[in-house]
Amino acid sequence: CPHLTKLLVVVTASGGGLIAYSEGKPLVTRAAYADAGNEERKKKVVVLGTGWAGTSFLKSLKDPNYEIQVVSPRNYFAFTPLLPSVTCGSVEARSVVEPIRNIVKKKKYDAEFREAECYKIDTQNKKVICKPGQANSLGKSEEFTVDYDYLVIAMGARSNTFNTPGVVEHAHFLKEVEDAQRIRRSVIDCFERANLPSISEEERKRILHFVIVGGGPTGVEFAAELHDFVNKDLTRLYPALKKYVRITLLEAGDHILNMFDKRITEFAEEKFQRDGINLKTGSMVVKVSDKEIFTKARGAASPEATPYGMVVWSTGIGTRPVIMDFMKQIGQINRRVLATDEWLRVEGCDGVYALGDCATINQxxxxxxxxxxxxxxxxxxxxxxxxxxxxxxxxxxxxxxxxxxxxxxxxxxxxxxxxxxxxxxxxxxxxxxxxxxxxxxxxxxxNLPATAQVAAQQGAYLADCFNRMEICERDPEGPMRFRGSGRHRFHPFRYKHLGQFAPLGGEQTAAQLPGDWVSIGYSTQWLWYSVYVSKLVSWRTRMLVIGDWSRRFIFGRDSSRI
Ligand code: FAD
Structure with missing residues (x-):
């Protein structure tokens, strides 16, 4: 029969709406296929991490034909760009987080969340091995495994200490919400302790010496926030202590904010000088003890010890042990982060994707x-x-x-x-x-920078690929394959840089926008407020953050130590 000979049927078993096609046209719908008694299994997607990359993936995934399992030791998404504001109470911790369950419950797909840590990835058997997060842990017996068809690794990174002795024991990091809360308490602690009558002058000076290590955007923003907090709020409440307070920013390179345009770097350095922030460039930290920080200037014979009351360490990111372990397992040795191809697939692992700070596209x-x-x-x-x-x-x-x-x-x-x-x-x-x-x-x-922007765009890109998996299987839209024949299913990931902010305190911000357009000053601070509010993940957090900012404008920051 001529009609039959022309009939070309393609049946796919993956999770979309249609499952059979004739000459590109739908022949059987997924529902009809299921009604006919054919058991159809939804593809299991396991997402590791609820940070920028994982959350962006979950928010952008629309196809209901996936079964999603999310594993992360935190049951919320944190808006990290506002963490420096949390350290000084400009914004409250709860205002910058959104429960992950709130995010996935609005979605059409089935999703389960487990508050746990993945500690091993077994690509041979397509499963991940997890243990409950520290808060829920009752022992090793509670380990569990989760099977996957597709694995999305979005576990981020940890703070990098460069193995500097004493950092883990004595310094604060600024990576997680808990870190920001700890810093806030510790700053107030320093003031209360320095205010005790039994404290000597020398000790008071030491306690009120705040040292920030790392002149990147986070270190600079924290220094600026701390300066504002101390000068606008704390010195009003502890006037006798004002003369003892010192803020030092240590940077191993020649300049702070060296990833920004030179004009921003110069402006920031001059502003910090005017504000009385002690900026020490070319200064490498070699050790931290409980009361002293040891730095070595370039060319100096021996390190110099400086007494401090509080140190915040912000020198970039390092690899999480589980990622390191996984890289060894798959032969990616001597690498800092997981290598993927331009489609975010981990090379050599079927159905495994990596995005955000834990991965980079292999150059x-x-x-x-x-x-x-x-x-x-x-x-x-x-x-x-x-x-x-x-x-x-x-x-x-x-x-x-x-x-x-x-x-x-x-x-x-x-x-x-x-x-x-x-x-x-x-x-x-x-x-x-x-x-x-x-x-x-x-x-x-x-490599692409380790920023929220990259992570969020990668999450959205991957979700879009998952949403269109079947369509693109039929009509590939990617470039020609260099090795092998035909086209790739999807376009490769393309990063679109939308610009970068560096808040510098005193209601001034620097911005480097696309096209190397630079804007610095008070008006840029308003741009910063509006962009960050628009980027917050929900209306709830938007309202909370705007409320916090209004409260700060009217009443100042809260200095209670709770
Ligand atoms: P993360 O957001 O760190 O998320 C990782 C997730 O994995 C977390 O949910 C974590 O709990 C989870 N996880 C960890 N271990 C495991 C495990 N074993 N198993 C399962 N899950 C695990 N970027 C910008 O673009 N602009 C900014 O202004 C900016 N400001 C920043 C300010 C601060 C203070 C910090 C710390 C970062 C800032 N960044 C900024 C960088 C940005 O936050 C990161 O690049 C971004 O968070 C990376 O996203 P991610 O999803 O890869 O990792």
Missing amino acids: RRVMEDIDDIFGKADKNKGGHLSAADFNEVINDICERYPQVEIYLKRKQLKNFIQLLKTSAEDDELDIEKFKKALSEVDSQMK
């Missing part, structure tokens, strides 16, 4: 892939490409590797174009010279 393959692109574009052109071919190649590379595009758009573009121009002959480009130039770009290309 080592860039040059290999570029070789392949050239191989295909070059064909028999004897090593020379026309400008049109060249454009196509550049587009292809940029489609695969957003970092190349980001790099090309930055200032170095001028030098790069110059290099290309010198290698061009009569509207043609010498491939070898171009590849050499590109390899320079490659060696300078940085």
Whole structure:
């Protein structure tokens, strides 16, 4: 029968709405398939972590045909950009968190949350082994396993101490909500202790010396918050102590905020100097004891000891032990974070994705892939490409590797174009010279930054892929495969940089917006308020944060030690 011979049926067993197609048109719906007595199993997706990446994934996932299990030691999402404000009571801790159950209960898919820590990933048997979080733990016997079809690893990172002795024992970190609460209590503690009559002058000076290690955005923001808290609120309440208070910011590099535009760095350094924040650059912390911090200036023979009352350590992020263990297991040795491809898949592990601070897109393959692109574009052109071919190649590379595009758009573009121009002959480009130039770009290309922006965009991207899994199975939309045939199912992940803020205290903020547009001052602080409110995860937290800010404007920060 001609109709029958034309009938091409594709039956898929994965979780979408339609399960059979004839020449691209639906033949049987998933419901009809299930009604006919065919048992159909929903794909199990296990999400590890309820931070920026995990939550963004859960918020953006729409397909009801997945069974979701979320495992995380915290049963809430925390809006980390406002944590420095929590340390000084500008915003309350509960205002920046949203219970994860609130987030998933509004979704169409079935979701279960387990407050637990994953401590082993078994990719061979497709399961993760978990134990209850510290608060619920009654012993090892409570371990449990969770099976998965797809695993989304979004476990973030931990604070990095660079194995500096004494840091874990004596310094505060600023990574979690609990850290921010501890810092808040500790600041007030220092003031109350210094106010005791039995304390000597020398001891009072020590107790009221606050040291911040790390001149990145978090360290700088905390220093600015602390300065405001001390100067606007605490010195009003403890006027006799004002003359003893000192804030020191230590940075091993030459400048603070070195990932920002030079204008922002200069403005921040000058502002801190005016505010009386003691900024020490080129100063490496080598040890922390209970009362002294030991720093070594560049070129100095021996470390210098400085008495302190409180140290906050904010020098970047390190790998969680469970991730380290997993990397060893899958042969990713000597790496800081998990390597994925541009589709966020962990290389060599079926159905495993990694996103956020615990992962990075593997850059080592860039040059290999570029070789392949050239191989295909070059064909028999004897090593020379026309400008049109060249454009196509550049587009292809940029489609695969957003970092190349980001790099090309930055200032170095001028030098790069110059290099290309010198290698061009009569509207043609010498491939070898171009590849050499590109390899320079490659060696300078940085991994995507470990920020909430990257994590959230990756979570949303992956959820979108999961939502369209079947459609894209049928009609792949990604670029051609370099190795193998056909197209990739999805477009690779592309990061869109939306800009970055650096609050500097005194109602002033610096912002570096796309296109290297820089804005600094009081009006930027209002931009900061509006952007952060809009980015908060729910209307509940928005109302709470606006309430906290209004309270602070009217009554100041609360200095009770509770
Ligand atoms: P996280 O958000 O850290 O989430 C990790 C999740 O994994 C958590 O829920 C954790 O409980 C869970 N987890 C941990 N261990 C396990 C385990 N064993 N099993 C299961 N789950 C586990 N970025 C910006 O873009 N802008 C900012 O202004 C900004 N400000 C910041 C301020 C501070 C104080 C801090 C600390 C960070 C800031 N960041 C900012 C960075 C941003 O918070 C991180 O890049 C982002 O949180 C990374 O998201 P993630 O989902 O990878 O990790």
